[in-house]
Amino acid sequence: MSYATGDLLIVWASQSGNAQQLAEQLQQQLSRAGKSADCLALDQLSSSLLQKSTQIIFIVSTFGEGEAPEHARLFLKNVSNNCHLQHLNIQVLGLGDRRYPDFCKFAEQLQARLIAQGAKLSLPLITVDNMQAEDLAHWQQHMAEYFAINTSQPTPYQPAWFNATLLERQHLNPYSNSPGLYKLRFQTAHCDWQAGDTVRVHPLNDSAFSSREYSIASSATSGYLELIVRLSYDAKQTPGQCSGWLCETLSLNDSIAFSLCDKPNFHAVEQDKPAIFIGAGSGLAGLRAHLAERPQLSQNWLILGERCPRTDRLLPEELYQWQRSQHLTYLDYAFSRDTNTPRYVQDYLDEQHQRLLSWLEQGAIIYVCGRLQGMGRGVQETLTQLLGEEQMQSLQQQGRYRTDLY
Template identity: 40%
Template sequence: MLALQPYLSAGLLVLGYLLFCLWCYRRVLSQTRLFKPAADDNPVILVAYASEGGRAQQLAQHTARRLSGPAQGQVECLALNQLSLGRLQQLQQLIVVASTYGDGEAPDNGRLFLPRLAAATLPGLKFAVLALGDSDYPQFCAFGKQLQQQLMRCGAQPLFDLVCLDQQQPEQQPLQHWWQGLAQAGLYADTSDEVAATLSDAARPQLHARLSQRRLLNPDTDADGLYELQFQPEDKQPGAWPLWQAGDIAELTLPARPGQPAQTRQYTIASVPEEGVLRLLVRLQHQTDGTPGLGSGWLCQQLNIGEQAVFTRLDNPGFHAPDDNTPLILIGNGSGLAGLRAHLAQRPASSQNWLLFGERSPYQDAIWQDTLKDWLNDGRLQHLDLAFSRWHGEDGEALSTQLSGQLHSGYVQQALQAQQARLQHWLQQGACIYVCGSRVGMAQDLDEMLTTLLGEPMVEQLIQTQRYRRDVY
C-alpha cells in the first residue's frame, strides 16, 4: 500500500501556492465582474404601482422606461401587491405611483401592501411617491399620503416630498416636480422635455359618436331609472374608433359650463367593438336637492338622439379578461352589469361562465333578460343566479317561467353563499372572480362573504394572483 503522506504534503503545497497567487492579484481580480463586491453593483430600482383605472400603471411604466439605462442599473416595474416584505427589505430604492379611489381607498392591486408595513423596519430604503387622485373627493390622494407616512414610520428616507397629481385637471407643475426630484436624486439625467413626453405618452384616443338609442330598462321601478345608451361612430370607416376590450372605461367629456372647466365622468363599457356600438348602462343619479346628476342627467335626459358625445377610452388592465380557457365567475349589481355583459360578449361560446347578478325587484328590475336567456340557452352561460333584495319568494313558480336562471331572495352575496359548493368547485378548477357594481354595500359585503366562505388567506391569495378583480364605484 502506498503511503498517503507525500501526496497530502504536495497537495497542501499546491493549495498554498494558489492562495498566495490569489492574494497577490487580489486587486486585479477585484476589477472583474466575478470578484466585484456586491456593494459596488448598481442597485435595482423598483417602480411599483397601485392603479384602479390604469392611469397610475401607465405612469409607472413610463417612469420605469425613462429610468432604465446602464447608468441606473436594472429597473423593474410591478403592482404594489406583488412586492413582498422580504423583497422590500432588500431594496435600496423604491419608486411608487399610487392612485386613490372611493373614500380614500387603495386600488385592489395595492390594498395588501400597507398591512405588510405594520411591523416592518426599512432604515436602508430610499423612496419617492407620486400620488394620483381626484380633487372632487375630500380624501384627495389619501392612499398615496398613507404610503408616504407609513414608509417614513418604518425608517425609510424620502428622496423628495410627496407629489400629488389631480387626475381631473392634470397640470404640468406636479409632473415637473416629479421629474426634477428624480433627477436631483440621481435617477434621471434630463428633465427638459420629460413633462411633455409624459403627457404625450399618457394621451388617450378619443371616441366621437352620436347617440343612436336610449332605452329605459326599468320603466315601472320605484328606484332610479336604469338606461341603456347606444352610440354610433361618426365616421363608419374601419378603424375610425380606437379598439377597446372588455373591462375598459369610456370617459365622457361633458360640455363646458360658464365659469367652470369641462368635467368628465367615467362609465364601464357594456359592449365589445365587434357589436358595432359603444353601449353604456347608466343609472340616473340625483343630488341631495333632487336635481339630476351632472353626467347621468346629461346622458339620460339632456342629450338628444343624433347629437354628439365625446369619450376617451381608458385602458383598464386590472379588469381585463383572463385566458379564454379560464372559468369566469361574474358578480355584480345594478349598472355593474355593464362590465359583466362586456366580458360575456367577448368570451368565446365554448368558455365556462357563471353570472350572479343582483337588483331590487324581479317584476320591475330584471334587465337584459333576452340577452341573458340567449346566452344561457346557447351555453355561453353555464349558470345564472339572480338575486332580488325586495322579493320574498312570492309567485316563484310563475316568475321562474318568465325569468332565466335561478332566483334568490336577498342580495347577491347571499346567492353566492347558497352556491358555496359550486364556488369551491369552480375555484378548484382555476376560476377567476370578477366583480362590477356599487362599492358601498355590494362590493364590501361580497368581500366579507368571500372571507367567510373561503378564509382570509385564500381571499388574499386570489387577490395576489389576480384571480379576484373588481371594477367598483
Template identity: 40%
Template structure:
C-alpha cells in the same frame, strides 16, 4: 403628514382582503407564457444603462390602470435619461427587497374611501401591517398619490403609504404629490421631479391620455319603466365619422365622458359591448341630487342630450378588469345594477370565443322591472354560454336578499367553481354590494385563500 397606528394599518389590510386560491387550470399555460414574453420585452427596454449603477425602483399600485401607466412612463423617462429603472407592482415587493433598495418612486391610487387597490392589499397586510416591518433608513423615495377630491379620504392610500415610509425611516426625495383626477399641473410637477432625479431638464412631455372626440349618441332606450329605482338607460354611441383608425377596446374597458360645463373632470362608465357590435354600449342610471336636479354626466347622457348629439368621449383601457390570463378559465361574474354593463361585455367575449363555463350572479330590485337584458341572458342560458345563472331581486320577497346572500347559500357550488380554477369578476356598487360580496367570499373560501387569489389576478373588481 398623518401617521396611522398599527391597528389602523391592520384594519386597512383587512378592508382590502378578498378571495381564495386554488390550482391553475392547464389551459392557462399558453396565455401565461405569452404574458411572460410581453413583460420580458417591456423589461428589456428598461435594462440598466450603465454598469454598476443600482436601478431606481418604480413601484405602482393601480386599480383601473392609471397608476401603472404613469409608472411605465416614469421608468421609461429615467431609462431614456441614462438612469436604470426597475418596475414592479406593489404586490410583488417583499419586505427584505424594499429594505435593500436605495431609491424608489411609488405611484399609487386610492380605492373607494381611502382603501388600497385590490392588488396592493396583500402588501399592506404582509409588509405594512405585518409583525416584522422593514427598517428603511437607506431608502430615498417619493410618492405620487392618485385620487379624487369628491371622496372624503382624498388620496387616502397614497397618504398612508407616504406616512408609513417615513415612519420606517425612509427619506423623502421630494414631497408627496397628490393628483386630483387627471390634474395636468400635478402630473407635470411629477414629471419635473422625475427629471431632477434623472439629472436632466429636457425629458419629453408624456401623453397621459388620448384626447376627447365627438362620438354621436345613436340610441337611447329606457330599460326599467315603472322601477322603484332611478331610471336606467341603454345607450349606444358611434365613433366620429372619418376617424383615422377604427376604435378598439376589450371587454372590461371603460369610457370617459366629459359633460358640458364640467372643465376637465371626466366621468367613467363600463363598456357593455365589443368592437364587433359596431358601437359603444353603456348602461347608465340617471342620478338625482337632493334638490331634484339630475347628475351632471348622467343627466346629460340620459335626458338633456338629444339622440344625434355629439358626446365628448374617449376610450380607456382597464387592464385590471380585462380577462387577460383568465381568458380560458371558468368565470364567476358577480354584479348589481348598472354593473351588469361590464359583465355583459365579458359574456359577449366568452360567447364569441366559445367558452361556456360562466356563472352569472346578478342583483336588482324587482324582476318585473329591473331584469336588464333579459332576452340576452335567456339566449345565453339556452345556448350554453351561461352554465349557471342566479338572479337575485332584493324586493321580491318579504326579507331583502342580495347577491352576497346567494353566494353564501351556494357555498359548496362556489368552492367547487374556484377548485375548477375559476376567476371572479365583480362589477357594480362599491358601498353595499362590493363589501358584502367580499365578506361572503372570505366567509366561504377563507381569508388566506382570498389573498392568494388577489395576488394571482383571479379576483378582479370594477366597482364605484
C-alpha cells in the same frame, strides 16, 4: 421576475391603468436621459426588495372609500414590521378624486407606513385630482428638476380622446321606483378596447368639468361602444352633471369625446376556465362585455342584483336568450326588495356554497363589477367567510378574483 437592486425603482398601484401608464412614461423619460430604472407593480415589491433598494418613486391611486387598488390591497399588511428602511429614499405621487372625502388616502397611508419604518422623503407627497393636466405638469416639473431630464419641456400625461356618436338610448327600468338605468349605444371608429376597460367623458363635452368614468358594456367586436348609466340625483333631486347629460339631455346623433382607460386588473384571463360574474345595477355593464366575449360552450354563472323583480329585470330578453342557448350555465337574480324572498347577490354565494366550491376547484375566475359600498364589500366579506382568508388571498394573488368597483 427579478429586478436590479440599488438603482431606482418606479412602483405603481393602479385601479384604472393611469398610475401604471404614468410609471411607464417616467421610466421611458429616464431611459432616454441615460438613467436606469425598473418599473413594477406594488404587489411585486417584496420586503426583501424594499430592504435592498435605495430609491423608489411610488405612483399610486386611491379609489372608493380611501381604498388601495385591488392588486395592492395586501401590501401594507404583508410588509414586515421588522423591515428597516433607513437606507431608502422615497417619493410618492397620489392619484385620486377630490369629490370623495378620502382623497389620496392610500398614498398618504403608504407614505406614512414607509416613513414609520425609517424611509426618508426625497420630495413631499404630490397629489393629482382626477388626472388634471395642471397637477400632472406640476409633478412632471418636479421630476424634471430632480433628475435633470426634460427641464425645458416636461411632458404631462395626455390621454388620447376619440369621438363617438349617440345612436340609441334605452331606458332599462321605466316602471321602476329605483333611479333610472339607461343603455347608450355609440358608433365610433375606435373599437380597440378589451372587455373590462372603461371610458372617461367630460360632462357637456367641456374639459373644464371633471371627467367621469364608466364601464364599457360591449365587446369591441360588436362595432359599437355601449354604456349602462345610472341617472343619479343629489340631495336636492337635481340630476347628476354627467349622468343627467348622458341620460336626458344628449340628443341622438350628437357626437361626444371619450378617452379609453385600460383596466388590466379586470381583463379576462384563462378563457377556458369557468367564470363567475357578480354585479348589481350598472355593474352589469362590465360583466356584459366579458360575457359577450366568452367562448362557446364555456361555463358562465351570472349573479345579478337589483331591487324589484317586477320592474328591475335588466336586459331580460338578452340574458334569457344566453341562458336558453346555454351561454349562461346559471342565471341568478337577487332582488333586495322582493316581498317574498328579499336577497342580495352575496346571499346566492352562501346558498350555492357547494356549486361555488365546485367551480373554484375547476379553476373558475370570479369577476365582480359595481358599487364598492354595499355590494362590493358584501361579496368580498361573504367569500372570505365561505372560503377562509387564506384561500381568498390566494385567489387574489393568482388573479382569479378580479374587480371593477367604484
